[in-house]
Amino acid sequence: MTSPIRPFPRKLDRKAGVIDLGHGAGGRATAQLIDGIIRPAFRNPLLDAGNDQALFPAPSGRLVMTTDSYVVSPLFFPGGCIGDLAVNGTVNDLAMGAARPLYLSCGLILEEGFPIADLVRIVDAMAAAADRAGVTIVTGDTKVVERGKGDGCFVNTTGLGQVLAAVDLPPSIDRARPGDAILVSGPIGDHGVAILSQREGLPLKTPVRTDSAALADLVAAMVAAVPDIKVLRDPTRGGLAAATNELAWGSGVGVELQEAAIPVRPAVDAACELLGLDPLNIANEGRLVAVCAPDHADRLLAAMRAHPDGVDAAVIGQVVEDERRFVRMVTPLGGTRMVDWLSGEQLPRIC
Amino acid sequence: MTSPIRPFPRKLDRKAGVIDLGHGAGGRATAQLIDGIIRPAFRNPLLDAGNDQALFPAPSGRLVMTTDSYVVSPLFFPGGCIGDLAVNGTVNDLAMGAARPLYLSCGLILEEGFPIADLVRIVDAMAAAADRAGVTIVTGDTKVVERGKGDGCFVNTTGLGQVLAAVDLPPSIDRARPGDAILVSGPIGDHGVAILSQREGLPLKTPVRTDSAALADLVAAMVAAVPDIKVLRDPTRGGLAAATNELAWGSGVGVELQEAAIPVRPAVDAACELLGLDPLNIANEGRLVAVCAPDHADRLLAAMRAHPDGVDAAVIGQVVEDERRFVRMVTPLGGTRMVDWLSGEQLPRIC
Numbered sequence: 001m002t003s004p005i006r007p008f009p010r011k012l013d014r015k016a017g018v019i020d021l022g023h024g025a026g027g028r029a030t031a032q033l034i035d036g037i038i039r040p041a042f043r044n045p046l047l048d049a050g051n052d053q054a055l056f057p058a059p060s061g062r063l064v065m066t067t068d069s070y071v072v073s074p075l076f077f078p079g080g081c082i083g084d085l086a087v088n089g090t091v092n093d094l095a096m097g098a099a100r101p102l103y104l105s106c107g108l109i110l111e112e113g114f115p116i117a118d119l120v121r122i123v124d125a126m127a128a129a130a131d132r133a134g135v136t137i138v139t140g141d142t143k144v145v146e147r148g149k150g151d152g153c154f155v156n157t158t159g160l161g162q163v164l165a166a167v168d169l170p171p172s173i174d175r176a177r178p179g180d181a182i183l184v185s186g187p188i189g190d191h192g193v194a195i196l197s198q199r200e201g202l203p204l205k206t207p208v209r210t211d212s213a214a215l216a217d218l219v220a221a222m223v224a225a226v227p228d229i230k231v232l233r234d235p236t237r238g239g240l241a242a243a244t245n246e247l248a249w250g251s252g253v254g255v256e257l258q259e260a261a262i263p264v265r266p267a268v269d270a271a272c273e274l275l276g277l278d279p280l281n282i283a284n285e286g287r288l289v290a291v292c293a294p295d296h297a298d299r300l301l302a303a304m305r306a307h308p309d310g311v312d313a314a315v316i317g318q319v320v321e322d323e324r325r326f327v328r329m330v331t332p333l334g335g336t337r338m339v340d341w342l343s344g345e346q347l348p349r350i351c
Numbered sequence: 352m353t354s355p356i357r358p359f360p361r362k363l364d365r366k367a368g369v370i371d372l373g374h375g376a377g378g379r380a381t382a383q384l385i386d387g388i389i390r391p392a393f394r395n396p397l398l399d400a401g402n403d404q405a406l407f408p409a410p411s412g413r414l415v416m417t418t419d420s421y422v423v424s425p426l427f428f429p430g431g432c433i434g435d436l437a438v439n440g441t442v443n444d445l446a447m448g449a450a451r452p453l454y455l456s457c458g459l460i461l462e463e464g465f466p467i468a469d470l471v472r473i474v475d476a477m478a479a480a481a482d483r484a485g486v487t488i489v490t491g492d493t494k495v496v497e498r499g500k501g502d503g504c505f506v507n508t509t510g511l512g513q514v515l516a517a518v519d520l521p522p523s524i525d526r527a528r529p530g531d532a533i534l535v536s537g538p539i540g541d542h543g544v545a546i547l548s549q550r551e552g553l554p555l556k557t558p559v560r561t562d563s564a565a566l567a568d569l570v571a572a573m574v575a576a577v578p579d580i581k582v583l584r585d586p587t588r589g590g591l592a593a594a595t596n597e598l599a600w601g602s603g604v605g606v607e608l609q610e611a612a613i614p615v616r617p618a619v620d621a622a623c624e625l626l627g628l629d630p631l632n633i634a635n636e637g638r639l640v641a642v643c644a645p646d647h648a649d650r651l652l653a654a655m656r657a658h659p660d661g662v663d664a665a666v667i668g669q670v671v672e673d674e675r676r677f678v679r680m681v682t683p684l685g686g687t688r689m690v691d692w693l694s695g696e697q698l699p700r701i702c
Contacts, residue, residue, distance in 0.1 A: 020696070021695075021696035021699045022694070022695045022696040024588075024696070024699070024700075025588060025589065025693060025695070025696040025697065025698070025699070026587065026588025026589030026590075026593050026634070026693070027588075027589045027592075027593055027632075027692040027693035027694055027695070028692045028693065028694040029694065029695065029696075030588070030589070031692070049523060049524075049525070050524050050525070050597075050601050051447075051448065051523055051524050052417055052444045052447055052448075052584070052585075053415040053416065053417035053444050053445060053447060053448040053450070053512075054415060054416050054417070055413060055414070055415050055448060055514070055521055055523075056413065056414055056415075056416075057412075057413055057414070058409050058410050058411055058412055058413060058414045058513070059409050060409055061408075061409055062406060062407065062408055062409060063406070063407055063408070063409045064404040064405060064406050064407075065404060065405050065407075065454055065456060065489060065490055065511060066403055066404035066405070066456070066490050067456035067457070067458045067490055067491060067492050067507070067509055068458065068492045069458040069459070069460050069492055069494045069507060070494075071460060071494045071496050073500075093403045093404050094404060096402075096403055096404060097402065097403075097404040097406060099404070103416055105416060105417070105418035105509045106418070107418045107419065107420040107458075107507045107509070108420070109420050109422060109460070109505055138416060139416055139417050139418055140418060141418050141419045141420055143420045143421075143422045143700075144699075145422050145502060145700060146699065146700075148499065149424075149501070149502040150500070150501060150502070151496060151500040151501070154460055154505070156418070156420060156458045156507040156509070158418055158456045158458070158507075158509030160416060160511065161404075162409070163406065170406055172400060172402055172406075173400070173401050173402050174400070174401065233403070234403075236377065237375075237376060237377025237378075237381070238376065238377030238378045238381070239377075241378075242377050242378055246401075250401050281378075283377070341378040341379045341382070342376060342377070342378030342379065343373070343378055343379040343380065344372075344373045344376070344378070344380065345371070345372035345373040345375070345376040345380075346376065347376070348372045348375070348376070348495075348497065349375075349494075349496060349497075
């Protein structure tokens, strides 16, 4: 399918060119950028129609909508870049609503002087990630700000998804009850450590790659096994500590975690030791936390472990009664300590 | 309705406080910012649920989705600010799909040091504009970047709308045919001149305010009169010149505009004279261009003029056959000149 809007020969220098203010002005250069790079990368009939809005038949049932802006620094890091992160992150926020992701939008804010070659890498990574997640990027917008008024490339993705038909009561942060089991889908801290190791030039013996991945397929397998998952949350900014505290506050309960049960890669543990960080506070981009009734925990765990994105899943704790809404960690020796939210900034611009 | 997530007393200083990196870290300070300022401003049950995604029943029929990031500078200008602009602009992109706007997302990228009082003004303006447009802000995200890596506040809004039931074939940029009439809903250039006069401190005799407004209600009135509107486009970045050139390219036609018929306020004309600009290239944020069959033009014009947002509407030209897809302007003396896209950057960060 050919785009109806192709007024100019493509004059973009994809190898050595840089973004200038004209690329954001809405005129000739904007059309060249959109038509030469962005539209071809995301190519699909809805986008190719060339309108400022995408048109599609309404899906049936219940929808979820979510948005995230991505400002990660550096833009490229071990195992990924801001492009696939921006697709996976928003797909995951849809999946945490027990939804199948359908459509994404893509809003770019580029800084004057940004290399066009880097933009090509980013949109290509977005397109590949969208393909893998089965989601279509149907509409977009690109703005350019002057040098020193941005930081290379910021990406916003907003997603629309359809709640899986098997779900009766969708997962929600207020549905955890004392006795419920808490599960995590895999080792925590990989994404944050990957970013930090790149940023700080850490000489890690075992390189740590981001865990960035789309979890919608894992969630579909989980829902097939246990339709009534009470809470789903991806522990991104603030890590597992923030996710469990949100859970405690959202549901008016306490949380008790078993330290020995929480999967952490040795390389991540080592890096955290070196940096004086706690893996509990570190962002993940391909992990989820699930809460279900105690009777459903074995079935849910088995379904997670049977899926490639959940092979290292584990039950890590339980919901308890606690009016103070505390999250406590039981250590291997039987002691307990509080798991608090991070109060300041430990790891800026991790996602 | 009370938000379920309220773990902390509100300690934000709404008058003298500034954004710091902790407000974007996903921990305690983030929750304070979201819960103390953003959620209360947009207050609605979907947002109050405290989940990372909004859940709602699927509307029937056909949907449209659109996204825009707003990087306007300055953030506050005569008649508006980035907040209402971000709501109106995205509502208008939905309306240009002949859709009733339903839901918006709000993605904020704040710069460290940004005054919280300014953030309050912006989100309050967003809430008021959303109220006026009958749209609900159902999900959001807030990121913070280091000082010097942003420019105060960038806003992304993404919208979901439902195509009006009376519409059979929705408007699309490829539907203009020779003979069709081209209409504009009001005087052009107000928004761009308002921004520029603020930016440059121009001593205008008559102050020019932005035309920023939500056009969904006007479009509903237009569709009620003429269900088959062929093209709807809001002439934002690049102005009327870009909008008509996109039309020509999208539909494979020529465009002939009558200069004397295009409404421009005297104050805008005077400011353009002073600045060496052409009102045709200047961004509008509350105007639309419509194309309809010649037989429908009178009815459409009457419907526009009967609506408060279209009182100065005019037929400004017609679609003609032209393989070169040129946009030509007929001057009052009967001469013609080409109306080209702007090729470089004339007015950076106008929206």
